[in-house]
Amino acid sequence: MQFGPIWRALMRNKTGAILIALQVAVTMAIMVNAISIIQTRAEAMARPSGIDEPNIFYISSIGFNDAFNERVAVEEDLAALRAMPGVVDALQTNSVPLSGGGWSMGLQTEPGDDMDGVGVAVYFVDDHALDTYDLELVAGEFFSPTDIEWREGSSSTWPDRTVITVAMAEALFGEDEWRSGVGKTVYINNNEPMTVTGIIDRMQAAWNGWDGVERTMLVPQRTLFGSSRYIIRAEPGLRDELMPQVEEMLAQSNKDRIVRGLRTMEETRERSYRGDASMIKLLMFTIGLLLLITALGIVGLASFSVSRRTKQIGTRRALGATRADIAGYFMSENLLISGMGVLLGAALTVGLNMWMVDAFDLDRMEVWLVPAAMGVLLVVGQLAVFGPARRASSVPPAVATRTV
Amino acid sequence: MLSMQNISMVYRTDTVETHALRQFNLDVGEGEFVAITGPSGSGKTTFLNIAGLLEKFTSGRYELDGKDVSSLSDAATSRVRNEKIGFVFQGFNLIPDLNVFDNVDVPLRYRGFNGAERKQRIERVLDMVGLASRQKHLPAQLSGGQQQRVAIARALAGEPRFLLADEPTGNLDSQMAMSIMELIQEINRGGTTIIMVTHDPTLANLAGRNVHIRDGRVSDSDADTQLAEVAVG
Numbered sequence: 001m002q003f004g005p006i007w008r009a010l011m012r013n014k015t016g017a018i019l020i021a022l023q024v025a026v027t028m029a030i031m032v033n034a035i036s037i038i039q040t041r042a043e044a045m046a047r048p049s050g051i052d053e054p055n056i057f058y059i060s061s062i063g064f065n066d067a068f069n070e071r072v073a074v075e076e077d078l079a080a081l082r083a084m085p086g087v088v089d090a091l092q093t094n095s096v097p098l099s100g101g102g103w104s105m106g107l108q109t110e111p112g113d114d115m116d117g118v119g120v121a122v123y124f125v126d127d128h129a130l131d132t133y134d135l136e137l138v139a140g141e142f143f144s145p146t147d148i149e150w151r152e153g154s155s156s157t158w159p160d161r162t163v164i165t166v167a168m169a170e171a172l173f174g175e176d177e178w179r180s181g182v183g184k185t186v187y188i189n190n191n192e193p194m195t196v197t198g199i200i201d202r203m204q205a206a207w208n209g210w211d212g213v214e215r216t217m218l219v220p221q222r223t224l225f226g227s228s229r230y231i232i233r234a235e236p237g238l239r240d241e242l243m244p245q246v247e248e249m250l251a252q253s254n255k256d257r258i259v260r261g262l263r264t265m266e267e268t269r270e271r272s273y274r275g276d277a278s279m280i281k282l283l284m285f286t287i288g289l290l291l292l293i294t295a296l297g298i299v300g301l302a303s304f305s306v307s308r309r310t311k312q313i314g315t316r317r318a319l320g321a322t323r324a325d326i327a328g329y330f331m332s333e334n335l336l337i338s339g340m341g342v343l344l345g346a347a348l349t350v351g352l353n354m355w356m357v358d359a360f361d362l363d364r365m366e367v368w369l370v371p372a373a374m375g376v377l378l379v380v381g382q383l384a385v386f387g388p389a390r391r392a393s394s395v396p397p398a399v400a401t402r403t404v
Numbered sequence: 405m406l407s408m409q410n411i412s413m414v415y416r417t418d419t420v421e422t423h424a425l426r427q428f429n430l431d432v433g434e435g436e437f438v439a440i441t442g443p444s445g446s447g448k449t450t451f452l453n454i455a456g457l458l459e460k461f462t463s464g465r466y467e468l469d470g471k472d473v474s475s476l477s478d479a480a481t482s483r484v485r486n487e488k489i490g491f492v493f494q495g496f497n498l499i500p501d502l503n504v505f506d507n508v509d510v511p512l513r514y515r516g517f518n519g520a521e522r523k524q525r526i527e528r529v530l531d532m533v534g535l536a537s538r539q540k541h542l543p544a545q546l547s548g549g550q551q552q553r554v555a556i557a558r559a560l561a562g563e564p565r566f567l568l569a570d571e572p573t574g575n576l577d578s579q580m581a582m583s584i585m586e587l588i589q590e591i592n593r594g595g596t597t598i599i600m601v602t603h604d605p606t607l608a609n610l611a612g613r614n615v616h617i618r619d620g621r622v623s624d625s626d627a628d629t630q631l632a633e634v635a636v637g
Contacts, residue, residue: 005513008503008506009501009502009506311497312497312499315493316514317482318456318485318491319486319510319511319558320482320483320485321486321514322479322514323478323482324479397458397459397485398453398459400458401452401453401456401458401493
């Protein structure tokens with residue numbers, strides 16, 4: 001390699017090289033920060049909800065006249081749903097994970113209005129919740145049938161027990177002490193005591209963008225809110241077959257209500273992360289476009305350089321350069337230009353990330369992204385310059401003796 | 405040193421065949437200084453390209469330094485050019501973005517010499533052509549004569565067995581031309597075989613032998629430099 005003379009020659013004719021280096025630097029800064037955002041979003045999207053998403057669907061039942069007895073309807077509906085062939089289990093609840101709408105409260109370990117509570121998503125469930133959601137109980141006990149109460153829409157009191165997620169237990173009792181939460185009393189509405197009877201591994205809240213999305217509590221109550229949402233878990237492979245059957249059964253079993261909102265958990269997840277998925281696609285497109293533009297810039301500069309230096313290439317060939325030497329010259333030249341670009345880009349990337357973290361409250365990028373992006377851009381540069389370099393290497397040495 | 409037997413060179417397009425060299429024969433001995441003359445289009449440049457291994461010929465046999473070079477690979481041809489042949493071009497062909505030192509360094513790097521060896525060789529040849537103090541100058545900062553001296557230094561730095569000069573004084577005024585010719589003669593006296601293509605009868609007279617080319621063939625050759633007897637046209 002002849003980096004010394006190539007560098008000195010570049011420095012005497014540097015405008016094009018500097019522009020390409022700047023382009024590489026800007027591309028790198030945008031690329032790395034975009035990848036960092038993609039990473040954050042993709043990680044969020046990949047978080048397990050804690051429930052058996054592929055086999056779960058849900059539907060709402062809303063009474064529309066005075067003849068509708070919600071309590072009776074819920075009991076009959078649940079009995080009918082649980083008896084349907086292909087249904088693993090079913091329950092009535094107030095909200096669906098990742099659906100965007102739900103309840104939240106605050107729990108605290110000490111009573112008192114002046115104590116800080118820890119935000120928690122609330123699901124009203126019955127003793128079938130473990131089977132219906134396929135939750136994993138990791139400590140304590142779950143609700144028994146006798147624990148289940150009815151909750152009116154106007155009620156502001158809470159039952160005496162709850163089951164919480166590990167994340168909520170960690171937030172309340174400490175990361176290493178979460179198991180000790182079983183049997184302890186926590187306070188809702190500042191002063192109402194509830195005993196933590198069990199802890200489940202994981203169940204996400206309704207809001208995927210909430211930083212406490214893993215903090216959830218289950219409350220042993222069925223609701224009488226006028227609108228019931230039934231969660232149904234099908235046996236593997238039977239979900240799509242069951243969905244219309246469930247809808248039909250509910251519609252026919254009680255004419256005083258309407259059923260609507262039949263939806264799978266998978267669709268709910270897709271809807272929940274639709275914005276993130278679109279953002280990822282847009283950012284990936286932007287990265288691809290920037291890389292393409294940068295590569296085209298490199299191709300353009302190298303092609304111009306080859307055309308401008310045809311005689312010089314012929315002379316080098318006459319003086320003993322092999323085809324590989326000529327190709328190597330242009331590849332090395334690009335390596336220097338791209339090298340300048342990625343070094344500048346590294347600084348620019350870090351600066352942009354610091355600003356974005358500050359301005360948009362984003363996660364700090366992972367450090368390994370910088371050397372990885374440097375490598376990618378150097379490879380892209382080498383690939384882009386390969387064509388022009390090959391063309392240069394095919395310039396015949398006889399060009400050296402041509403006078404025009 | 406150089407032996408060409410029945411060399412033919414035909415350039416073909418879809419419709420036209422141009423015979424640049426026809427059954428061309430030439431032998432040049434070790435240490436000779438041969439001038440190649442001829443009118444425009446006679447085949448001088450084609451001869452120079454073939455002699456310098458810049459171009460493949462259509463048929464015939466070419467031996468350089470006792471070896472048949474007609475079937476060498478591109479890389480092997482490059483190596484022979486680098487090690488055995490020095491080129492001096494009419495337009496100097498210096499690389500404008502490199503200074504004098506780096507220009508002379510070009511063939512030495514392809515040769516694979518280490519840094520110390522290259523430096524020693526560059527300084528020696530620049531001293532020989534009288535430009536030791538101009539190492540850091542760019543070609544544009546030198547006169548035409550000085551640029552050609554740099555080109556000669558570049559050609560000589562690898563200590564080639566023979567030097568091919570293509571109208572080496574074509575772009576110089578008469579005073580500079582004579583100075584360059586004196587340098588070339590001096591190089592020849594040092595033992596380097598020289599083949600020089602030129603239009604100028606006066607310069608050709610300075611060679612040990614003159615070969616006149618017409619229509620792609622050697623039309624006349626003398627050993628006593630009587631160029632007037634092989635007058636152009």
